[in-house]
Amino acid sequence: MGTTIYLDHAAATPMHPEALARMLPYMTEQYGNPSSIHSYGRDALAAVTEARETLGAALNVSGRRILFTSGGTESDNLAILGLAARNQNAGHVITTGTEHHAVLHACERLEQLGVQVTYLPVDKTGRVNPEEVRRAIRPDTFLITIMLANNETGTLQPIEEIGAIAQEAGVLFHTDAVQAFGTVPLDMRRLPVDLMSLSSHKIGGPKGVGALYVGDKVLLQPLLYGGTQERNRRAGTENVPGIVGFGAAAALTASRLAEKRAYLESLRELLLGELSRLLPTGAFLINGHETERLPHILNVSFPGVSAETLLMNLDLASVCAASGSACTSGSLEPSHVLTAMGMDKSCVSSAIRFSFAPVTTKEEIVRAAEIVATFVCR
Structure with a gap:
């Protein structure tokens, strides 16, 4: 692949x-x-x-x-x-x-x-x-x-x-x-x-x-x-x-834990930076705690954009992401996690989870951000 x-x-x-x-x-x-x-x-x-x-x-x-x-x-x-x-x-x-x-x-x-x-x-x-x-x-x-x-x-x-x-x-x-x-x-x-x-x-x-x-x-x-x-x-x-x-x-x-954590954090920051550069202010918001968090997960809502539609388009463009836990990805129910956090329906229904590993490259992050921004703006 x-x-x-x-x-x-x-x-x-x-x-x-x-x-x-x-x-x-x-x-x-x-x-x-x-x-x-x-x-x-x-x-x-x-x-x-x-x-x-x-x-x-x-x-x-x-x-x-x-x-x-x-x-x-x-x-x-x-x-x-x-x-x-x-x-x-x-x-x-x-x-x-x-x-x-x-x-x-x-x-x-x-x-x-x-x-x-x-x-x-x-x-x-x-x-x-x-x-x-x-x-x-x-x-x-x-x-x-x-x-x-x-x-x-x-x-x-x-x-x-x-x-x-x-x-x-x-x-x-x-x-x-x-x-x-x-x-x-x-x-x-x-x-x-x-x-x-x-x-x-x-x-x-x-x-x-x-x-x-x-x-x-x-x-x-x-x-x-x-x-x-x-x-x-x-x-x-x-x-x-x-x-x-x-x-x-x-x-x-x-x-390799310390080295791994630092690299994953750099990927997360890179994706956030690219999305901020490519999308207008307010086009997305970050879900979860700002500092007390894992380095390899970025959960983002794109208000006004259906997560299901965005994920389908990303898949067609050969980008694999998720809308929540893999164990519930076949469910039509909104994320119980984001709902419990008190988020409004538009943010819950437009949330995408991006997650990384040491095999993920910075070039892949930049390209993925471009593809995401293209579909969100469309």
Whole structure:
């Protein structure tokens, strides 16, 4: 797809060649089951263990704290539903209205089971007030689940403050860090977080594999029953190639994090500068927090322009962007994130998300801005 300009890396990133190279042997000659006791099984188990330790090192914790899953959605579900089951599906959970649907729909399921859920509001930048979290805590609150960074706007939540409030109240704290991992430094020895969800295909690893960081105070009820894999917390034969690829991608990302962040920030600033140069004042507005945000996401509204029409025209011109989360791109519903931020309908319905990766070039950004401006002006 040589001439296509891909600006939807928040949905999926291309696999890093080194991650793919590390995976290939486990798809061909090293095909053992990690639960087998012979040499093939031991080799597979060693590969999984190495990847687990690599993920742990990226978070500055022991690999024993890492539980492999099929992706971010399962990690979110296991954290929320697994804790609720331990709490006998009773009590109270706190979240926000701007979470990924993997969290929101899991919370809706909790409500069906009898758990009470408080959905906190956010301000116009998409951030929740930590004091609102404090006020929402009840004697029967057993979990706070608030994402680290929003996948549509890139807005960062005040995780350290919320975590400190949770610890003070003796409440477990889960954060969905799927979009943040690989662009934000994460030190789990410093962050007051008990559970953290991660995904491979956001950082140059394969799809179909994720992880859940589980703190030492946390007891989870498994969602899957069968074998004793993942220390009895997640049954099923491990996805050895996927886990190996995830580990390789995590190692590569961790080794270049500062350099990666600086480059992504330069791409974002370049796109903003080009749009400002090519479009009249007031033709677009930026959604999300001005400074507390991820470097690789730019969410922009073009009032008066239909996002669906603009995306179709961009696609015809070989520019790939999005109107929100990839998981809901087939839905005709307006973005629940932007709606929760109090934006008017014209801004919600005209919002486009551009997202970048280290493979994105500055030439692609300049060309994409020209194409966007052409269609917006038309």
